[in-house]
Amino acid sequence: MVIPLKYNVRNLLVRRTTTLMTALSITLTVAVFVVLMALAGGLQSSLTATGNPLNIMIMREGSQSESVSFVSRDTLQVIKYLDGIAKDAQGNPWVSPELIVLINRPRRGQSQGANLTIRGVTAEAASLRPDFRIVTGRMFRPGLREVIVSRRISDRFQDCSLGDKLRFAKGYWTVVGIFEAGDSAYNSEIWGDINDLGQDFDRPDYSDVILRAADAGALARLTDQIANDRRLHLKAVTERQYYATQTATAAPIKIFGIFIAVLMAVGASFAAMNTMYAAVARRTREIGTLRAMGFSRGSILLSFVLESVFIALLGGLIGCLLALPVNRITTGTTNFVTFSELTFNFRVTPELVAAGLAFAGIMGLLGGFFPAWRASHENIVTALRST
Amino acid sequence: MMGKPVIEIRNLSKIFRRDSFEVVALENANLTVEAGEFLCLMGPSGSGKTTLLNIIAGIDRPTSGELRVLGEDVARLDEDRLAAWRNAHIGFVFQTFNLIPVLTAYENVELPLLLTRLSAAERQKHVLAALELVGLADRIRHYPRQLSGGQEQRVAIARAIVSDPTLLVADEPTGDLDAHSAEEILDILSRLNREFKKTIVMVTHDPRAAHYATVTRHLEKGQLLPLEPESRQVAER
Numbered sequence: 351m352v353i354p355l356k357y358n359v360r361n362l363l364v365r366r367t368t369t370l371m372t373a374l375s376i377t378l379t380v381a382v383f384v385v386l387m388a389l390a391g392g393l394q395s396s397l398t399a400t401g402n403p404l405n406i407m408i409m410r411e412g413s414q415s416e417s418v419s420f421v422s423r424d425t426l427q428v429i430k431y432l433d434g435i436a437k438d439a440q441g442n443p444w445v446s447p448e449l450i451v452l453i454n455r456p457r458r459g460q461s462q463g464a465n466l467t468i469r470g471v472t473a474e475a476a477s478l479r480p481d482f483r484i485v486t487g488r489m490f491r492p493g494l495r496e497v498i499v500s501r502r503i504s505d506r507f508q509d510c511s512l513g514d515k516l517r518f519a520k521g522y523w524t525v526v527g528i529f530e531a532g533d534s535a536y537n538s539e540i541w542g543d544i545n546d547l548g549q550d551f552d553r554p555d556y557s558d559v560i561l562r563a564a565d566a567g568a569l570a571r572l573t574d575q576i577a578n579d580r581r582l583h584l585k586a587v588t589e590r591q592y593y594a595t596q597t598a599t600a601a602p603i604k605i606f607g608i609f610i611a612v613l614m615a616v617g618a619s620f621a622a623m624n625t626m627y628a629a630v631a632r633r634t635r636e637i638g639t640l641r642a643m644g645f646s647r648g649s650i651l652l653s654f655v656l657e658s659v660f661i662a663l664l665g666g667l668i669g670c671l672l673a674l675p676v677n678r679i680t681t682g683t684t685n686f687v688t689f690s691e692l693t694f695n696f697r698v699t700p701e702l703v704a705a706g707l708a709f710a711g712i713m714g715l716l717g718g719f720f721p722a723w724r725a726s727h728e729n730i731v732t733a734l735r736s737t
Numbered sequence: 738m739m740g741k742p743v744i745e746i747r748n749l750s751k752i753f754r755r756d757s758f759e760v761v762a763l764e765n766a767n768l769t770v771e772a773g774e775f776l777c778l779m780g781p782s783g784s785g786k787t788t789l790l791n792i793i794a795g796i797d798r799p800t801s802g803e804l805r806v807l808g809e810d811v812a813r814l815d816e817d818r819l820a821a822w823r824n825a826h827i828g829f830v831f832q833t834f835n836l837i838p839v840l841t842a843y844e845n846v847e848l849p850l851l852l853t854r855l856s857a858a859e860r861q862k863h864v865l866a867a868l869e870l871v872g873l874a875d876r877i878r879h880y881p882r883q884l885s886g887g888q889e890q891r892v893a894i895a896r897a898i899v900s901d902p903t904l905l906v907a908d909e910p911t912g913d914l915d916a917h918s919a920e921e922i923l924d925i926l927s928r929l930n931r932e933f934k935k936t937i938v939m940v941t942h943d944p945r946a947a948h949y950a951t952v953t954r955h956l957e958k959g960q961l962l963p964l965e966p967e968s969r970q971v972a973e974r
Contacts, residue, residue: 352851353851354844354851356839356844357837357839357840360839360840361839363839364838364839635833635835636835636837636838638835639829639831639835639837640837640848641796641820642794642796642823642829643823643824643848643852644820644821644822644823644824644825644849644852645820645852646816646817646820646821647816647817647820648817730796730797731791731796731797734796734831734835
């Protein structure tokens with residue numbers, strides 16, 4: 351049997367101010383950790399959640415992103431009739447040529463701008479993205495200089511609301527619809543008719559071609575066939591792979607987050623350690639008495655470590671609660687692969703909360719161990735004599 | 738009242754080393770305590786009486802000499818076995834009571850039983866019996882700060898006897914109490930000795946305490962003085 355937990359809990363209640371102050375230092379550390387990881391996690395998931403597993407992106411050999419790739423109109427005709435491509439509702443090959451251009455637009459309330467991705471598409475594009483849906487307004491119509499804007503971009507950038515006139519390339523474009531695309535990277539784009547945009551930007555070719563493979567086997571064959579066809583000089587990657595490789599964008603945030611959290615954790619651990627040393631000093635005679643009664647060194651050690659972990663978990667829990675409101679808040683950053691704005695939501699997942707609590711627990715362990723060790727190795731006679 | 742020896746001490750010494758000089762706390766002590774005795778150790782401060790008590794109780798170790806308590810060579814037990822031995826055989830009563838302030842009287846008394854295999858129901862029976870014996874059955878939910886000094890010491894005695902140890906050690910149990918409370922405590926200890934056959938070793942300054950003991954031994958400067966023939970007595974009360 352060990353020293354009952356109520357002994358620790360009541361001691362913490364007796365010293366409630368100290369307990370709370372110590373817990374607070376851990377609260378702040380855990381809150382910062384959770385917020386930064388929610389940021390990195392949201393960014394990562396917006397990229398990894400993009401794409402249907404059977405979608406293949408065909409780009410020029412050697413290009414790292416859609417924006418630097420090009421595929422000629424002739425090549426599209428070759429691709430269209432490859433074997434293994436799924437058929438769309440009309441029975442045609444399910445293929446979507448797309449054009450990517452970047453424009454610089456100011457954010458709302460700022461004069462400073464950021465690069466926005468404009469995607470020129472045909473009617474097929476939307477059907478290839480299962481999460482795509484128009485939330486207000488309607489789809490653009492070809493030939494009328496109309497665009498649709500993702501809701502997150504619309505919320506964050508000037509002249510991007512429904513009905514606004516957006517000026518880029520050779521004139522004004524009317525925003526006729528606002529769309530959403532699940533949690534994917536398409537949430538950071540503006541879409542318009544591929545031919546209208548091609549004319550305005552003097553881009554007769556396409557950037558890339560997206561197609562849907564009939565099944566997993568066809569997907570593998572198509573990827574091989576395209577990569578090995580020396581006439582085409584193209585490469586084929588699955589849409590998922592393409593976006594997953596861009597998650598490198600999240601790495602600096604993650605590293606920064608862990609760095610800051612570890613720095614703060616060192617401080618918080620020392621706070622816990624200080625508190626626990628004080629607790630041990632105050633209760634030296636009690637410890638001597640417990641030892642005399644026959645409680646082992648191990649049970650004293652465990653008791654004080656648990657007390658410290660308890661404070662830390664309390665702090666961690668408050669920290670997670672403080673961090674919770676950032677969940678689903680939208681923010682944006684520059685995608686370092688495409689050099690364009692990427693918007694995403696903070697994601698506070700149950701796993702992240704668990705990680706935050708575990709992190710708090712570790713701080714409690716580290717802070718509590720040495721004071722507890724001292725408590726358990728106090729000489730009984732000396733401890734009994736202390737006041 | 739004579740039984741087999743509970744404590745046998747031969748040539749026991751304890752030397753504290755502080756920096757470069759040595760303090761002899763106890764020198765060549767020889768002592769035998771029979772089962773059922775109530776031994777009172779007296780002497781001025783620094784005479785080594787508490788050191789002797791601590792060594793007997795297994796919370797301090799001798800520098801040299803032989804020591805058997807309840808047949809066990811306690812100086813040779815390792816830390817964990819010694820702790821288990823204390824829990825099973827020794828009840829402690831301290832001058833400053835040493836109750837845990839955040840635990841109630843009941844919970845304080847229950848503490849030593851948490852180290853045994855007793856079920857919660859059995860523990861409750863023992864705790865209530867021990868508190869009954871010291872006359873505090875109506876104070877079980879009180880915290881130490883809600884009790885008087887005398888009551889606190891009675892709770893401490895209940896805690897010392899709850900696991901039914903053979904040997905009770907008491908270090909100045911009346912030192913922090915008024916005369917009336919002190920008498921109560923000595924009465925209880927004496928009763929435990931007479932009715933429950935507990936062997937008791939008590940360190941005290943209090944000359945009245947000696948009346949309750951069956952044997953009184955004096956210490957001076959680390960020397961256990963020889964037993965005076967008339968000092969072994971059966972307490973009158």
